[in-house]
Amino acid sequence: MNAPPLAARPRSRWWRRAILPAALLVLTSPGARAQVTIEGRIALPKTRTTPVVTQRYEIVTKGGVFSTNPPLAVVYLEGSFPKSATPAAVQMTQKDLSFQPSLLPLQVGARVEFPNLDDTYHNIFSFSPAKRFDLGRYRANETPVPSVVFEVPGLVTLRCDIHEHMRALILVLDTPHFVITDPEGNFRLTGLPAGRYTLKAWVDSKTTRELPVELTAQGSLRVEFPAVPK
Amino acid sequence: MKSPRLASLWLLAGVTLARGAGDLLDRVQDVLTWSVLEDRMRARVSGTIDAEQYDLQRPVPGVIQTAGSTLFSPRLAVFLDAQFGRHVYAFAQARADRGFDPGQEKFHARLDEYAVRFTPWRDGRLSVQAGRFATVIGSWTARHGSWSDPFVTAPLPYENLTGVWDAEAARSSTALLAWSHVRPGLPAAIAATEKKLRIPIIWGPSYAAGVAASGALGRFTYAMEWKNASLSSRPETWSEIDGDWAHPTMSARLGYRPNEMWNFGVSASDGTYLRPSALRTVVPGHRLGEYRERVLGQDISFAWHYLQVWTEIYTTRFAIPLVGSADTLAYFVETKYKLTPQFFAAVRWNEQLFSTIPDRAGPVRWGHDVWRVDFAPGYRFTPHTQLKVQYSLQHGDSGARDYTRTLATQFTVRF
Numbered sequence: 001m002n003a004p005p006l007a008a009r010p011r012s013r014w015w016r017r018a019i020l021p022a023a024l025l026v027l028t029s030p031g032a033r034a035q036v037t038i039e040g041r042i043a044l045p046k047t048r049t050t051p052v053v054t055q056r057y058e059i060v061t062k063g064g065v066f067s068t069n070p071p072l073a074v075v076y077l078e079g080s081f082p083k084s085a086t087p088a089a090v091q092m093t094q095k096d097l098s099f100q101p102s103l104l105p106l107q108v109g110a111r112v113e114f115p116n117l118d119d120t121y122h123n124i125f126s127f128s129p130a131k132r133f134d135l136g137r138y139r140a141n142e143t144p145v146p147s148v149v150f151e152v153p154g155l156v157t158l159r160c161d162i163h164e165h166m167r168a169l170i171l172v173l174d175t176p177h178f179v180i181t182d183p184e185g186n187f188r189l190t191g192l193p194a195g196r197y198t199l200k201a202w203v204d205s206k207t208t209r210e211l212p213v214e215l216t217a218q219g220s221l222r223v224e225f226p227a228v229p230k
Numbered sequence: 231m232k233s234p235r236l237a238s239l240w241l242l243a244g245v246t247l248a249r250g251a252g253d254l255l256d257r258v259q260d261v262l263t264w265s266v267l268e269d270r271m272r273a274r275v276s277g278t279i280d281a282e283q284y285d286l287q288r289p290v291p292g293v294i295q296t297a298g299s300t301l302f303s304p305r306l307a308v309f310l311d312a313q314f315g316r317h318v319y320a321f322a323q324a325r326a327d328r329g330f331d332p333g334q335e336k337f338h339a340r341l342d343e344y345a346v347r348f349t350p351w352r353d354g355r356l357s358v359q360a361g362r363f364a365t366v367i368g369s370w371t372a373r374h375g376s377w378s379d380p381f382v383t384a385p386l387p388y389e390n391l392t393g394v395w396d397a398e399a400a401r402s403s404t405a406l407l408a409w410s411h412v413r414p415g416l417p418a419a420i421a422a423t424e425k426k427l428r429i430p431i432i433w434g435p436s437y438a439a440g441v442a443a444s445g446a447l448g449r450f451t452y453a454m455e456w457k458n459a460s461l462s463s464r465p466e467t468w469s470e471i472d473g474d475w476a477h478p479t480m481s482a483r484l485g486y487r488p489n490e491m492w493n494f495g496v497s498a499s500d501g502t503y504l505r506p507s508a509l510r511t512v513v514p515g516h517r518l519g520e521y522r523e524r525v526l527g528q529d530i531s532f533a534w535h536y537l538q539v540w541t542e543i544y545t546t547r548f549a550i551p552l553v554g555s556a557d558t559l560a561y562f563v564e565t566k567y568k569l570t571p572q573f574f575a576a577v578r579w580n581e582q583l584f585s586t587i588p589d590r591a592g593p594v595r596w597g598h599d600v601w602r603v604d605f606a607p608g609y610r611f612t613p614h615t616q617l618k619v620q621y622s623l624q625h626g627d628s629g630a631r632d633y634t635r636t637l638a639t640q641f642t643v644r645f
Contacts (some may be wrong), residue, residue, distance in 0.1 A: 050265060052274035052311045055370040056321045056343070057364055106486040121490045121533060125571055127613055134571035136535030157256075159613055164276075181363075 036192040036215040040223030042185045042201045044071045051165035073185045074105040074171050079197035082178050085148035094122045099168030105178045115145040116140045123161035130154025201225050255614040258645050274314040278644050280305040280376045280496045285637040291624055292389035294365050295333035302464045319347045330465040356445040364435040366453035366483045367497040368542045371435045380566045381606045382620040382638040385561035386580030387544050393597050394548050398511045403553050403589045409598045429462040431546040436461050438468040444627035451485035453495040460501035460523045477502035477519055491534055497527040516551040536568040557585035578604040600626035616642045
């Protein structure tokens with residue numbers, strides 16, 4: 001059963017009945033943008049163990065501990081939004097034998113560049129249905145920087161064909177309104193248009209939480225996603 | 231034909247399950263990783279499940295051991311990788327299969343590799359390692375696992391059996407030429423099992439026990455190892471220490487990497503190829519340590535985008551008192567190209583040439599020259615499942631026929 005929509009303050013029925021329809025009409029028209037904000041928190045899973053790098057047949061062992069990001073979530077607003085210009089290109093680098101960042105949300109149509117900042121080859125690939133590609137082996141400072149355009153919404157799992165432990169996720173979204181949480185699960189989505197939407201929180205490939213929300217002009221909303229059931 | 235049916239069923243079930251299990255296998259990888267002390271001590275268990283099907287012509291090539299024309303060879307390999315702080319890394323590999331090389335032995339489990347590596351400095355200038363581990367010679371060992379090797383079988387220098395035996399010393403050129411199938415004379419009682427007596431110049435990854443030091447200095451890399459068995463030694467001897475390390479093998483490789491694309495290496499190895507138990511067959515007045523295998527090698531690899539090329543060449547001398555020096559040269563050139571993100575193809579040219587030894591009637595080649603060409607298309611269904619098919623055509627050392635072909639199929643699940 002769907003939860004009733006959360007509404008942005010102020011919540012007066014009189015206000016909503018009199019002003020909201022007109023405000024919505026104006027605010028959802030192309031070019032109009034309210035400054036609605038949603039803040040909140042989502043419970044994140046336990047931090048994963050740092051991967052062990054396989055070095056069985058490596059002559060050179062550099063030692064050290066490789067860091068990865070702790071689990072994070074992506075919070076996004078789902079609904080019908082006016083088409084925006086082509087999203088700006090973003091980068092996901094390979095540094096210290098890991099992807100940085102390891103989780104990257106994107107709007108459909110965005111180009112991602114994959115610069116190699118290590119002194120060894122990387123070979124980034126994905127077999128995910130949302131985007132299948134293989135960049136081949138490429139080195140640091142290679143120009144043009146290998147890049148991929150993501151045209152289909154969905155989850156894309158990235159791996160390196162050379163370094164088995166390397167893994168990253170790209171979440172391709174059909175919305176311009178998204179944000180990554182901090183490691184505690186806190187988020188803040190700003191510059192949102194007024195209207196009725198679904199607020200979603202992607203936690204992992206099996207877990208996406210959602211809540212219906214109603215945003216009014218100049219309002220703000222506080223949202224707590226319920227804990228992920230075990 | 232029980233085994234082809236079994237292999238087909240395994241393949242069908244594996245592909246069907248694997249297509250929907252990619253996420254599950256990722257989670258398995260996460261579950262099989264542990265850490266304590268705030269990630270300072272971490273361990274991970276991973277592995278591969280291989281199902282290999284061979285369709286063979288006689289004589290069966292390389293180190294494959296079977297009396298039939300088909301062979302189904304399943305294998306489970308489990309790896310342990312553990313990091314203890316910044317300086318200590320340990321690894322192990324256990325396998326359950328029908329023999330280290332494809333064969334018809336009873337299914338059994340072994341611990342094939344185990345080693346501890348100490349790296350005192352973070353820049354990688356030196357690592358010291360002890361245990362049982364793959365040889366530092368050449369570059370094939372770095373990709374010899376079923377997931378990363380585009381072929382099902384090893385390159386010719388790593389599996390083509392010469393006429394040299396390790397359990398018995400050749401006392402005359404006549405004996406060596408019979409063992410090499412150059413001349414008849416092999417006793418009938420031995421003919422059926424003589425394949426288990428012959429040795430190649432390098433036996434697969436050569437997981438012999440020993441210690442090694444390796445590291446990088448600028449664009450140069452170095453590695454040297456001191457092991458209990460020669461490069462040609464068979465898997466059963468890799469953990470043997472019955473010789474009290476009286477006849478160790480020293481091997482080394484010096485590498486130069488001008489950039490990420492190119493890698494050049496020169497290798498050398500020197501050790502006794504006879505097993506200690508062969509001492510009773512040594513010519514009187516000679517020592518076991520005089521039966522030496524000396525190997526000089528060079529390897530070059532190149533990689534650029536979707537193309538990878540490797541080549542290795544080895545010149546090997548087996549010193550045989552009373553017979554002389556039995557020299558052989560073996561090489562291969564291998565290339566792999568990714569045609570699509572999931573489909574790749576590889577081709578490999580292999581050749582082994584034999585020199586002459588002195589005989590009563592003059593110099594005689596001590597082995598049949600062999601060439602082999604391998605074609606191997608492969609497909610990765612998911613990041614965890616892969617199918618390879620290898621077709622090989624070989625000429626030489628063939629006895630009844632000039633050409634022999636081998637069709638090998640390998641389906642791998644990686645977890």
